[in-house]
Amino acid sequence: MSNFDLESWLRTRRAEIDALLAARIAVVPTDADPGRLVEAMRYSLLAPGKRLRPLLVLAAAEALGREPDEPLRLAAAAVEMVHCYSLIHDDLPAMDDDDLRRGQPTSHKVFGEAIAILAGDALLTLAFEWLAEAGAGALAATGDPLVAQRHLRAVAALAKGAGMSGMVRGQARDLGEPQPESLQAVEGLAAEKTGALFRAALEVGAVLAGAGPAQEEALVRFGKHYGVAFQHVDDLADEDHVTTQTEARQRLHVLTQTALDALSLFDRHAEPLRALARRLVDG
């Protein structure tokens, strides 16, 4: 058994991410904030959240021995912004039409639909600005031209996970098709709608920490299985799982073990990732 203290790790890292988000999107006086756009961005982004995706970026980098610095945290925060934008747009009346998110009224309920759409657009756009800024910062700190190339690959990984072949495709599928019934269909949808951004988080962390091909492949494989397992946990908590609870619990165990197996080539530095995966099962 490992004596790695996940709760302490989560607390520290989450506080760093939260501090960065709050500081980087500064409060703007209302009269200098047309339509309360920035206020709407802050409202959704700074709502209490688990910050799971940026934590996975940091944990993937840590598996390769890379401690978080400012550019890496900025890249991690970029992944959280993509997640946050997707929640705002998902909650819109034309989409899931939700009134509550994380225990508070949804963005369009507070700021109106137009600003909710624009706040989502702005967060998505800012994510890529921050990834580029992280690259410029890391390049200035290291002078290593490889750093720019890595950040460019991170841009590609995040865009791919978030876009028409990943998360957005999953959202479109979720709207357009009847509720999936088979376990395979449930997991296929989860792999796109939720899993693609988890995979991207692992890939961003891996790429920025300079993973070799085998390491990168292993971390992405972890992310792929972790993402679908996470969706099972989410569905089980909501009790809206269309497959049987027993079947979903079994799959959760299998997927978590497969995710853990993907980490066999890493040493103790991968403990945060391992502990995050174990927690899916232990609750």
Add this chain to the structure above:
Amino acid sequence: MSNFDLESWLRTRRAEIDALLAARIAVVPTDADPGRLVEAMRYSLLAPGKRLRPLLVLAAAEALGREPDEPLRLAAAAVEMVHCYSLIHDDLPAMDDDDLRRGQPTSHKVFGEAIAILAGDALLTLAFEWLAEAGAGALAATGDPLVAQRHLRAVAALAKGAGMSGMVRGQARDLGEPQPESLQAVEGLAAEKTGALFRAALEVGAVLAGAGPAQEEALVRFGKHYGVAFQHVDDLADEDHVTTQTEARQRLHVLTQTALDALSLFDRHAEPLRALARRLVDG
């Protein structure tokens, strides 16, 4: 007088951009296209358009002697995708609520609001994926590590122009404030809502072609004035200009001349940019 043939230049370059867009977002059979997401992306992106923003990317690069190759065209197309996403979201019922765009029904009229929102999201996301891909392609072609850094700067420039300090801010302001009345207020809004993406187009072209600081500054200055002049032309054509027509025409001439003045340090390679600016006045 220059004997540069703008119409021929536009025809050639526009055909290349159109071909790239059509080929890169390939037709997907409906049963493999959940919610008709890709069909919606193609519908808006391939509607006949002037392709002004990608042409400005290419013209800026050409001012520095850089002929368009596949990675540069891909980066130029990325700027067009950002423009296209903004039109789809701008037309939504919660925003401008428009039924027609470029002579055809708007995206939400054809595909529904949810898919229109997601198609916009996907185009914005894909723009950054393409910029990253352009960087990878250019890096493979040249082996020059500086190339990755330039593309990372292009990501930052496009995100900045498109986002919360640029285009999206302008859209939020357009929604939240009364119609501007003074010339200064009209131009202030135009600088954000329209101008910021024009500036970004020039900056992307300049950065990718390896502009020095003075060259980059000059090209961005051109874009800034060109963008506001363009908005005057647009408003004059719509006859919805709140300032007097005479005043707007005068400003159009001044802004165009200021844009042309910014190009004084460039040789004949800047003829496409100069001709594009002159055309604003000559119609």
